Structures are given as C-alpha cells and as structure tokens.
Amino acid sequence: MLTAALVVSDGLGRGFDRAAGAADLPDAIVRFDPEPAGQVAARIAALPDLAAFSLRREFTGVELDAPGHTSENAAVEIIGPGRRGYAIVAGRDLSGRPGEVLVERGLAAAWGMPLGGRIELDGSSPQRVVGFTESPDNVSYPLAGPRVYVAQVGVSVPPGVNLAEIWLRDPHRLDEVLVQARATSYGVHGLRFVTRAGVRVLLDQAAGIVIDLLVALSLIALLTAAVMLAASARAEVQRRLQAIGLRRAVGASRSYLTATQGLEALIVAAPAATIGLIAGTLATYGPTSRLLMMLNEPAPGAALALPLAAAWMAAVAIPVTSAAWPAWRAAGRAPVALLRGAELAAARSRRRASPIRAGLTVLGARLAGARRARLVATATALGSSTGFVLLMLALASALVSLETDPGALGKRYQLTAQLPPAAVGQVRAIPGVQAAAPRYADEAVDSFSLQETIDVIAYPGDHTEFEAPPLLGGSRIARPDEAEVGAGLADALGLVPGSTLAIQLASGGELRLRVAGVVGSLDHDGRVAYVPARALLARDPSASEQLVVRVRPGADLTRVTAALGATAAPAAGATARGVPLVDTLRAILRAVAIVDGLVCLYALIQTCALTVQERRRTLSVIRAVGAGTPAITRLLAGAALALVAPAAAIGIALERWLLGPALARLAAGYATLSLGAGAGAIAAVLAGLVVAATVAVLWVARRAGRESVVSGLAAP
Amino acid sequence: MPVLAASGIIKTVGAGRAARRVLDGVNLEVDAGEVVAVLGRSGSGKSTLLHLLGGLDRPDAGRIVLAGEELTGRRPGALARVRLRHIGFVFQSFHLIEELSGEENVLLPARLPGARRGGERRARRLIDSLGLAEIAGRRPHELSGGEQQRVAIARALVGDPELVLADEPTGNLDQDNGATVLGLLRELGDRAVVIVTHEPEAAAIADRVLRLEDGRLREDADEAMALRESA
Numbered sequence: 001m002l003t004a005a006l007v008v009s010d011g012l013g014r015g016f017d018r019a020a021g022a023a024d025l026p027d028a029i030v031r032f033d034p035e036p037a038g039q040v041a042a043r044i045a046a047l048p049d050l051a052a053f054s055l056r057r058e059f060t061g062v063e064l065d066a067p068g069h070t071s072e073n074a075a076v077e078i079i080g081p082g083r084r085g086y087a088i089v090a091g092r093d094l095s096g097r098p099g100e101v102l103v104e105r106g107l108a109a110a111w112g113m114p115l116g117g118r119i120e121l122d123g124s125s126p127q128r129v130v131g132f133t134e135s136p137d138n139v140s141y142p143l144a145g146p147r148v149y150v151a152q153v154g155v156s157v158p159p160g161v162n163l164a165e166i167w168l169r170d171p172h173r174l175d176e177v178l179v180q181a182r183a184t185s186y187g188v189h190g191l192r193f194v195t196r197a198g199v200r201v202l203l204d205q206a207a208g209i210v211i212d213l214l215v216a217l218s219l220i221a222l223l224t225a226a227v228m229l230a231a232s233a234r235a236e237v238q239r240r241l242q243a244i245g246l247r248r249a250v251g252a253s254r255s256y257l258t259a260t261q262g263l264e265a266l267i268v269a270a271p272a273a274t275i276g277l278i279a280g281t282l283a284t285y286g287p288t289s290r291l292l293m294m295l296n297e298p299a300p301g302a303a304l305a306l307p308l309a310a311a312w313m314a315a316v317a318i319p320v321t322s323a324a325w326p327a328w329r330a331a332g333r334a335p336v337a338l339l340r341g342a343e344l345a346a347a348r349s350r351r352r353a354s355p356i357r358a359g360l361t362v363l364g365a366r367l368a369g370a371r372r373a374r375l376v377a378t379a380t381a382l383g384s385s386t387g388f389v390l391l392m393l394a395l396a397s398a399l400v401s402l403e404t405d406p407g408a409l410g411k412r413y414q415l416t417a418q419l420p421p422a423a424v425g426q427v428r429a430i431p432g433v434q435a436a437a438p439r440y441a442d443e444a445v446d447s448f449s450l451q452e453t454i455d456v457i458a459y460p461g462d463h464t465e466f467e468a469p470p471l472l473g474g475s476r477i478a479r480p481d482e483a484e485v486g487a488g489l490a491d492a493l494g495l496v497p498g499s500t501l502a503i504q505l506a507s508g509g510e511l512r513l514r515v516a517g518v519v520g521s522l523d524h525d526g527r528v529a530y531v532p533a534r535a536l537l538a539r540d541p542s543a544s545e546q547l548v549v550r551v552r553p554g555a556d557l558t559r560v561t562a563a564l565g566a567t568a569a570p571a572a573g574a575t576a577r578g579v580p581l582v583d584t585l586r587a588i589l590r591a592v593a594i595v596d597g598l599v600c601l602y603a604l605i606q607t608c609a610l611t612v613q614e615r616r617r618t619l620s621v622i623r624a625v626g627a628g629t630p631a632i633t634r635l636l637a638g639a640a641l642a643l644v645a646p647a648a649a650i651g652i653a654l655e656r657w658l659l660g661p662a663l664a665r666l667a668a669g670y671a672t673l674s675l676g677a678g679a680g681a682i683a684a685v686l687a688g689l690v691v692a693a694t695v696a697v698l699w700v701a702r703r704a705g706r707e708s709v710v711s712g713l714a715a716p
Numbered sequence: 717m718p719v720l721a722a723s724g725i726i727k728t729v730g731a732g733r734a735a736r737r738v739l740d741g742v743n744l745e746v747d748a749g750e751v752v753a754v755l756g757r758s759g760s761g762k763s764t765l766l767h768l769l770g771g772l773d774r775p776d777a778g779r780i781v782l783a784g785e786e787l788t789g790r791r792p793g794a795l796a797r798v799r800l801r802h803i804g805f806v807f808q809s810f811h812l813i814e815e816l817s818g819e820e821n822v823l824l825p826a827r828l829p830g831a832r833r834g835g836e837r838r839a840r841r842l843i844d845s846l847g848l849a850e851i852a853g854r855r856p857h858e859l860s861g862g863e864q865q866r867v868a869i870a871r872a873l874v875g876d877p878e879l880v881l882a883d884e885p886t887g888n889l890d891q892d893n894g895a896t897v898l899g900l901l902r903e904l905g906d907r908a909v910v911i912v913t914h915e916p917e918a919a920a921i922a923d924r925v926l927r928l929e930d931g932r933l934r935e936d937a938d939e940a941m942a943l944r945e946s947a
Binding site (some may be wrong): 359360363366367370617618621622623624625626627628629630631634705708709710713 | 767770772773792793796797799800801803804805807811813814815816820824825827828829830831871872875
C-alpha cells in the first residue's frame with residue numbers, strides 16, 4: 001500500500017515539474033490570430049524581464065494520416081529557430097532538413113507509431129517521424145487532438161505567426177508582464193494566454209485529490225500493520241516468556257534479548273518488505289505511467305528509488321520495533337516471574353458477567369474483545385479502509401454517471417441535432433418530443449486576467465427548461481443584460497451576484513452582463529456562463545448553434561433520434577471526451593481498492609490468528625471437551641464479527657458524513673457532486689467484508705484444528 | 717463389557733536421542749461405576765496415558781475402545797465427537813474460560829454442535845447439586861480453587877458421559893477442598909472414573925489402584941487396601 005501510494009503520489013505530484021524542466025516549458029504561451037512575425041517580435045521584445053521568445057505558426061484541424069489511423073483535428077506547429085518548449089523522449093530533434101516531423105509520445109503510443117515511421121499531413125507527401133516529444137502545456141492524445149511539430153524548412157505555409165512562447169528571467173514577474181502584454185496587444189485579435197503556473201495549478205488540483213486519498217490509505221495500511229504486528233509480536237513474546245526468563249537467569253542482558261528479538265523480526269520483515277515493494281510497484285506503475293503519458297508527463301523512473309528506499313526502511317522498522325519493544329519490556333521483569341510464565345501485562349477484567357448467554361459466537365466475540373484497545377484500533381483501521389473502498393466505488397459511479405448521464409450535469413435534454421433554429425417547430429412536432437429549443441454556445445476569455453477559456457451558453461428563453469444547474473446564490477436570469485455564472489468561474493474571477501461579467505468572445509466582441517446568480521455546474525470545471533441568446537448573438541452572430549431535444553418519459557429514444565435525421569446525437573456527459581482518462585483513473589482506483597481490500601483481509605486474518613495464538617489454551621480446553629473444527633469456526637466467526645460489525649458501521653458513517661462530502665468539495669468545489677455511496681455499493685462492500693471474514697475464519701480455523709490439544713493445554 | 721478397554725498401548729515422546737518410551741504395552745479396563753486411580757511419580761507418563769484414553773493424543777500402537785467405539789485411527793473430528801458424548805475431563809488447573817461465568821463454563825459442552833439433548837437441564841441440576849447456585853454467575857477469577865474445581869466437575873458431567881478422566885484433580889487445592897472434590901468424584905454413580913494422581917488421598921477413594929512404572933501398569937491390591945485404611 002505504501003509503495004502504491006508512493007508511486008502514484010510521486011508520479012502525479014512531481015510529474016509536472018519533471019516534465020516542465022525537461023521540456024524547458026515557457027512561462028507563457030500566447031495564441032492569437034496570424035500576424036506578421038516582425039510586428040509580433042517587436043512587441044514581445046519590448047516586454048520587461050524577457051529572457052527569450054520563439055514564434056511559430058500553428059495550424060489546427062489538420063488531417064493527419066498514419067498507417068491504420070487517421071485524425072482530422074491534429075495541431076501542427078511549424079518550428080523555427082529558438083528555444084523549443086518540448087522534450088525529446090525518443091529519437092532526435094528536427095535537424096532542419098525537410099520531410100522530418102516530431103510527434104507526441106502519447107500519440108505514438110496510442111497509434112503504435114515507430115520511430116522512422118511515415119505520416120501524412122493534409123494529404124502532403126509522407127514525412128518521417130524522427131522523434132517523440134513531451135510537453136506538459138497540454139494533455140496528450142487521445143485526451144486532446146494529436147500534436148505534430150514540423151521544421152520550417154521546406155514547408156509552404158501562409159505568412160505570419162499565431163503562437164509565441166515566452167521565457168522570463170524571473171517567472172515571478174509573470175503577472176506584470178502579462179498586464180504589459182495585454183496593454184500592448186491592441187490590434188492583435190483572438191489573444192489567449194496559457195501560463196506555466198496556470199497549467200500547474202490545474203494539474204495539482206486534479207492530482208491533489210488522488211494523492212490525498214492515497215496518503216490517507218497508506219496511513220491506514222501502516223496503522224493496521226503496526227497494530228497487527230505489535231499484537232503479533234506481543235503474543236510471540238508471551239509465548240517465549242519462560243525462555244526469556246531462562247536466558248535472563250543465566251546472565252543474558254536485557255539489550256541482548258531485545259536485539260535478538262529485533263533481529264528475528266528483521267530476518268522476516270526484510271524479504272517481506274521487498275516483496276511488498278515489488279508488488280506495489282508492479283500494481284501501480286503501469287496505470288500511473290499511462291496516466292502521466294496522457295498528461296504529457298514522464299514516468300517517475302529512477303527518481304522513485306530514494307522514496308522507495310525510505311518506504312522499505314519504514315516497512316522494516318515497524319515490525320522490528322514492534323518485536324523489540326515487548327521483548328525489552330518482558331526482559332525487564334524478574335527472571336523468577338518470567339520462569340513462571342507470568343502474563344506480560346495481565347489485567348483481568350473486573351466486569352460482571354454479561355447477561356447475554358454465551359454460545360460459541362458470543363464467546364469468540366468476547367475473546368476478541370478481551371484486548372479492547374487492539375480491537376478498537378483494528379476496527380478503526382478496518383472501518384477506515386471500508387470507508388475508502390466505499391468512497392472509491394462512489395467515485396467510480398460518479399465518473400460513469402458524469403461520463404454517460406447528461407442529467408448528472410443538470411441537462412434536461414437527451415438529444416442534440418445540428419439543425420437550424422428555424423427547424424424547432426418541425427422538431428417539436430415529432431412524436432415523442434416533449435420540448436426542443438436552439439442552444440447557442442461560444443468560447444470566450446475573461447477580459448481581465450483568466451487564462452482559461454469560458455464556455456458561454458445561451459437559450460432564447462428560460463434556459464432552466466433544458467439546463468438547470470442548481471442555483472447556489474443570487475437569482476436566475478430575469479433581464480436581457482443578466483447572466484448566471486458557474487461557481488468555478490465565479491471563484492476564478494471573484495464574481496458575486498451584482499458583479500459585472502466582462503468576457504471577450506471568439507469573434508473579438510466583448511460582452512458585459514450583470515451577474516444575477518451563481519450556479520453549480522460540473523461542465524468545464526464550472527467555468528461556464530449562461531447568458532440570454534439575444535445578448536450573445538448581438539456580439540457574436542457566428543456562435544455555434546444546435547437544437548436540443550427533450551424526449552417524453554417512456555418515448556422511444558431510437559425512434560426520435562431517427563426522426564431527427566443524421567445529425568442527431570445523444571447529449572454528452574462531462575467526460576465524454578476524456579474516456580481514456582476516466583478509464584485510467586478507474587484502473588488506479590481499482591488497483592488501490594484491491595490493495596485496500598487486501599489490507600482488510602490481512603487485518604481479519606491477523607485478528608483470528610492472534611485470537612488463536614493468544615488463547616491457545618482456551619481453544620484447547622474447548623476442543624478437549626468435544627469441540628471440532630465447525631465449533632472452532634463458529635467461535636472465530638464471533639471474533640471476526642466483533643471486528644467486522646463496528647468496522648462496517650465506522651466505514652459507512654465515515655464515507656457518508658466525512659470522506660464523501662470532503663472529496664466532493666475537493667473535486668468540484670464549484671458544483672454539487674454527490675459522492676455518498678449508494679445502497680448497492682454498501683451492500684457490495686458489506687458482502688466483501690463477509691467474504692473476507694469467511695476466508696479468514698475458515699483458514700485460521702483449519703490451521704487451529706491441526707494444533708495439538710495436549711500442547712495447547714500446557715500453554716502458559 | 718467394560719466402559720473403557722485399552723490394550724498394548726505404546727507411546728514414545730521426544731525424538732532422536734531424546735526419545736523415551738513412556739508407555740510400553742499398557743493394558744487397562746474400567747467398568748461402569750468403577751473408580752480407578754493411576755499412581756506414579758512425576759514424568760512417569762500418567763498424564764500421557766490420560767490424554768490417550770481421552771482421545772486427545774494418539775498412541776504409537778495399541779487399541780483403545782470406549783463405550784464400544786474404537787478410538788485409535790479415528791480422524792480428529794470423530795475423536796472430538798467421542799469426547800463430547802462419552803468423556804468428561806477434570807484438569808489440575810481447572811481450565812475454566814475466563815470470559816465465561818461459572819454457569820456458562822458449565823454449559824459450554826452442552827452448546828457445542830452435536831451435544832446430547834437436555835444439557836441445559838442437566839447443567840441446572842448439577843449447579844444445584846454441587847452447591848454452585850450462589851456463585852454460578854461469577855467469573856472464574858472471582859471463585860476459590862475449590863469452587864473452580866466444582867465448576868469444572870459440573871462441566872465434565874454436563875454431557876452425561878460414561879467416562880470421567882481426572883488429571884491431578886486435587887493438585888491445586890487445599891486439604892478440605894481436595895476432600896470435597898474427591899467425594900464428588902467418588903459419587904458419580906455408574907460412570908467409570910480414571911484419576912491420575914501422585915497423592916495418596918486421591919488414590920484412597922479408588923476401587924482399584926494401579927501404579928505406572930517403567931511404562932507399564934501394575935495393579936497392587938495390598939497398596940490399595942493400605943491407602944484406604946490410611947485415609
């Protein structure tokens with residue numbers, strides 16, 4: 001578990017810095033409508049604190065063909081002289097000779113493209129792939145379109161540049177440089193900034209959740225291991241009390257006995273920790289590397305060696321300390337007491353006998369409960385693990401829901417169609433259609449400081465009839481000069497009801513509206529604005545349009561889709577474009593959940609095994625009076641139940657009232673995201689606990705049944 | 717037909733050079749209602765014999781037949797069933813379960829799967845007849861040694877066994893309590909009782925006294941008579 005957490009945390013937590021350093025990522029990347037290179041260079045050269053810049057021409061929506069694969073939305077950057085802003089992770093950089101291209105590593109991996117392979121851009125003559133790149137300023141294919149770099153030499157392109165990469169001497173001065181850049185950008189249209197710091201914040205937000213989860217899980221696993229190992233070591237020392245007493249009697253020192261016990265633990269712990277290290281790394285390195293590749297970041301590689309070595313030492317130190325400490329305590333007692341096999345820290349319960357009649361199951365529960373502190377610690381650890389497994393199931397369920405269910409985003413339509421607004425009347429007449437309306441969408445940037453784009457959505461009438469994200473503050477749009485903004489946008493720009501939203505549309509026109517309300521939208525991380533259609537179309541008549549269709553309950557969706565024609569499509573969920581990312585996240589969650597489940601199984605087996613080990617004589621007495629393996633199984637089932645029942649309650653409560661709400665706030669503070677585990681998930685986890693407990697009980701009971709009754713009766 | 721019949725029992729303990737044959741062809745028969753005492757010095761193999769007779773351990777050779785059922789060669793589960801239905805154990809250190817009250821300790825065998833019916837009723841009767849009603853709700857560490865051993869005897873009898881095996885039943889008791897416990901063992905009606913002990917007082921209640929020496933059982937009627945007279 002510790003290793004798994006380290007691999008993922010290190011990969012995600014430090015991946016961006018590694019990638020940015022290797023790629024020499026610029027402090028700011030500026031995109032704009034094509035301008036003469038000389039004119040742009042002059043303006044950039046006048047910026048303060050400038051270290052370097054390079055200018056490029058970027059083409060988007062390019063057709064890219066490779067053997068067996070094709071894409072129509074590739075981005076091609078024409079590379080000139082100057083710093084690159086990408087790392088070469090295989091092959092070599094462009095040499096300046098014509099006919100050479102670089103492709104992103106993610107694209108090469110997804111398409112199985114070899115070095116030296118050929119690709120065609122917009123049907124041009126084949127170009128040879130000479131290297132694979134990595135640059136963390138954007139996610140990689142397939143989360144984004146393919147990205148290809150081509151040398152300027154030998155390429156016939158229209159004049160002008162539309163992309164500038166800027167490096168500063170002091171990156172801390174980026175804000176003032178951007179203000180200066182905006183101030184001197186008059187006449188430059190379609191200006192958009194992406195900053196290194198902004199990309200990092202976005203990635204840290206997403207990675208932070210995964211890392212927090214894993215760190216918490218590792219701590220639980222460590223706590224479980226520490227409790228179990230300490231209990232196991234205590235039981236072992238208890239078993240050896242007479243031997244320890246004998247050695248003390250013949251002159252062995254306390255420290256010698258402690259060291260001997262510690263050494264024995266070391267001999268077992270060192271190979272076990274090594275196996276755990278290898279298993280944890282194997283389980284998580286692959287999915288993490290795939291995720292990092294999608295984020296255009298390198299796998300941690302050798303950088304993991306030091307943290308893994310530290311983890312190995314921690315994994316060894318816990319059992320060694322757990323074994324040495326009770327030995328140190330025992331060896332401090334009088335040899336005579338030890339020779340009599342005196343209890344290490346016997347404290348007989350002063351409780352009166354329970355009114356519950358003790359069958360074997362109740363007896364088993366009482367035996368487990370005899371070590372109350374341990375039972376509480378183990379139940380807490382097991383309950384926490386259960387809570388995290390529930391959380392992961394809820395998270396996976398939410399991911400699926402967001403991916404496939406438009407309703408999860410507050411969308412009240414099921415279908416879209418690329419039809420003109422004038423067709424609304426005809427669409428409404430289709431049998432099964434309950435409502436239809438034009439939906440306009442545009443991409444904008446904030447007029448002041450936000451470097452991320454904003455999704456602008458508009459309906460001619462009440463948008464809540466088709467999209468109703470919950471209102472978090474203020475009111476719905478009531479006037480033509482009002483807007484509702486997503487909480488993500490409100491947070492980024494400090495907007496509240498009554499503020500002015502000023503955004504620059506794709507057309508270059510500016511839209512200024514009064515913020516009527518703030519809504520919780522999961523779309524585009526909450527960076528959305530709902531505006532009246534008339535206001536949007538007045539500034540940008542070219543805003544994209546489609547018809548959205550709500551189907552009557554019980555109507556045949558397939559028939560309505562067919563009636564709408566070829567352009568009809570189901571409404572998309574939030575992550576429809578990020579299916580590979582979701583799959584990878586699921587793989588990581590699954591791997592962590594499996595490790596977490598193993599922690600639960602380990603805790604249950606250890607609890608049963610410790611009950612058998614510590615109460616060897618009691619079990620032998622029960623067997624002597626006629627109990628067979630089924631009776632011992634029932635007794636151990638009681639011990640397991642004493643652990644599982646409170647653990648399940650702790651787990652459900654923890655997930656429902658602490659972990660779920662906390663993660664929902666972390667993941668999407670800009671929207672209401674329900675991460676409470678459903679009845680199905682709870683039932684599945686409870687069933688898993690029962691299965692784990694059954695496996696633990698049967699296994700330990702079988703082993704206990706093979707023990708000699710006679711030697712058990714003689715046990716201290 | 718005797719309740720218990722053991723013949724040619726051989727048992728070696730330890731391994732290699734430390735191996736020692738503690739039972740070397742032991743033969744023993746005990747009838748219903750008969751109390752047999754096995755005397756011997758420490759390490760002579762008395763407890764080993766008792767464990768073999770009770771199906772807690774397996775002999776290297778020989779046969780043990782209890783209530784018409786052959787014990788040797790049986791699987792552990794089958795031996796557990798035999799112990800449950802036919803044998804009651806009384807141990808020197810009582811071996812009561814600390815987490816259970818006196819009454820629950822008595823009831824424990826009656827609640828095991830496969831126990832004879834009527835266990836609860838027999839337990840009530842035993843608790844009353846052994847004078848345990850006042851203390852039945854107490855935990856073992858709250859009871860005196862004599863009380864604990866009486867609870868242990870009640871536990872041994874709750875399954876209505878044909879054979880009671882007692883291993884040094886008075887070893888941890890004072891003289892008065894020891895006498896009470898021996899009196900109880902003497903009055904077990906038609907049950908066969910085997911007591912292994914090194915205390916002459918315990919052997920004095922027996923119908924027959926056997927001495928275990930050099931791995932063999934030897935009956936000495938004169939010694940039995942002398943013990944009874946001295947008691």
